[in-house]
Amino acid sequence: MAKEVVIIGGGISGLSMAFYCSQAGMKTTLIEKDNKVGGSFASHQYASDNDRFWLEMGAHTCYSSYQNLLGIVEECGIMDTIIPREKVPFTLLKNGKVSSIMSGLNLFELLTHAPKIFSLKKEGKTVRSYYSQIVGENNYRNTISHFFNAVPSQPTDDFPADMMFKSREKRKDVLKNYTFKNGLQSVALTIAERKGIDVRTGSAAQSLANSDGKYVVKTADGQEVSADSLVIAVPSAPAARLLQDINPAIADHFTRLKFADVDSVGVVIRKNNVSLKPVAAIISPNDTFFSMVSRDTVPDDNFRGFAFHFRPGLSEKDKFKRINEVLGVGMEKIEHTTTRMNVVPSLRINHKDWADKTDQMLAGMRGLYMTGNYYGGMAIEDCVSRSHDEFNRMNR
Ligand SMILES: Cc1cc2nc3c(=O)[nH]c(=O)nc-3n(C[C@H](O)[C@H](O)[C@H](O)COP(=O)(O)OP(=O)(O)OC[C@H]3O[C@@H](n4cnc5c(N)ncnc54)[C@H](O)[C@@H]3O)c2cc1C
Incomplete structure (x- = not known):
């Protein structure tokens, strides 16, 4: 009889494990x-008459170094849906004006410090x-830290330096950075539609x-699933709550991990x-949002889309007021809005x-496996790599 596994959580961690x-x-x-x-790896889809549009409300970019992800994409037969991202700039909003990152840097200070990159080790440093x-x-304080904060949408001063940007071996036959023709959601859906899941x-x-x-999982809608192996692939807080039922010690360990909610609002606007x-x-230093990520990297004939990743706790009114100000567009011109709450870990040294x-x-x-974005790092590839390692442990 085939071995049975039940996986809780359908973000890229759970999906890659299911694959x-x-x-x-x-x-x-x-x-x-x-x-x-999809979780944070899902795109929002918008359809209007004959037009279709998607907007990333979480992750937006994959890299040639995402070897495990690419392995899955290859096995799923969707390598031909990989598309380049248009080369449009990452910008800084200062005094109401959008300008280049370089405009926020003191070049003399940069040039006198940069050589340290060859000798200074990241390990053990924030x-x-x-x-x-x-x-x-x-x-760092005036400009660069705000770009770092934009990555996990929270203050990153205390993050471990070696977990922010990792260097990994790249695949030379794949674009350096890319997305997918119909957004990241198309990859999530392709995995979910595979036979046997x-x-x-x-x-x-x-x-x-x-x-x-066996492990028995009961769901809020009254289902019961039992299996030889259980994989937990949800953020650390719900993981702790679930683990309490089977192992309070590990549940307690999970409550020690800090995390941040990312409150995102997406808007779709006609191009003209x-x-x-x-x-x-x-990126707007010290603003109410950590970043605004646009769909301009994959231009569309009719629409433009913008995802604002806000600090938690703002009212709807304040969020939309800021969106209107930054884009210079009134509510009457916004054709469609969407919201999403993502959870990201707050990593410490x-x-x-x-x-x-x-x-x-x-x-x-016995038979318990855990994956997610709070083991080796929070990039998509870190999630897939953790699933890969846990799958190998399952088979040892
Ligand atoms: C705004 C933003 C931008 C990002 N940009 C990038 C990027 O460009 N490139 C990159 O590599 N990484 C990026 N990341 C990081 C990356 O997207 C995430 O770390 C990764 O997608 C997390 O996947 P996950 O499956 O571990 O968690 P999640 O995506 O959070 O998935 C967990 C899933 O578990 C489900 N769940 C929770 N509780 C339960 C329960 N009780 N029962 C059943 N299901 C449950 C949730 O609904 C969710 O779908 C970004 C993240 C964010 C938030």
Whole structure:
């Protein structure tokens, strides 16, 4: 009889795990709380009459170094849907004006500090302590730190420097950075539609139990799924709540991990109603939003789309007021809006110790596997790599 696995969470971590398990012939069930798979790796789709448009509300860029992701894309037969991203600039909003990143840097300070990049080690240093030495304290504080904060949409001064941007081996036959013809959602959907994966969306895992040597997952909508192996692929807070039922010690360990909610608002506007020059993103130091990421990297004939990633706790009125100001467009010109709440980990300098301890605790638990964006890092490739490693552990 085929081995059974139940995976909780249908973001790229859970989906990649489902891919590996189904490919190995396992009976794979994936439970996802939302009505669609993808999590932070999902695109919002907008259709109007004959026009279709998509907008990334979370991740937006993949790289040639995403070897495990590319392996899955290749196996799924969708390499031909990889498309380049238009070369439009990442910009800075200063005194109400959109300008280049360079305009925010003191070149003398940069040039006198930059050579340290060859000798200074990232290990054991925070983002602030490492990068303020590489670009200079003022450049870091006034400009560069805001670009770093935009990556996980939260302050990153205390993040471990070696976990922010990792150098990985690149595939030379793939574009350096890219997206997919119909957005990242198309990759999530392709994986979810694979033979051997039973995807149950709109179903939140509510409790866990052990029974007759199997894991039993009960969902909020009354389903019960049992399997030999259980994979938890949800953010650390819901993971802790679920783990409480089967192992309070590991649940307690998970409550120690900090995280941030990313409150995102997307707007779709007819092209002729926006005069802002095409940009990849706008970063506005000390503003109410960490970044505005645009769809100008994949130009559309009719629409432009902008995703604002706000600090938590703002009212709808304040968010839209700021969107109107930044884009120079009134509400009457906005054709469509969408919202999304993503969760990202707040990594700290001792994060590797936390992850090692997790693995030690998991080693003592039969059939339990954990993946997500809070093990080796939060990039898409880190999630897929963690799933790959956990899948290999399952098969040892
Ligand atoms: C704004 C933003 C921009 C980013 N940009 C990039 C980028 O350009 N490139 C890059 O490499 N990375 C990027 N990232 C990081 C990357 O997208 C994420 O780290 C990654 O997608 C996380 O995947 P995940 O599956 O671990 O978690 P998630 O995507 O959060 O998925 C977890 C899933 O679990 C589900 N869930 C939660 N609780 C339950 C439950 N009880 N039962 C069932 N399901 C549940 C959730 O609904 C969700 O779908 C970005 C992240 C954000 C937020």
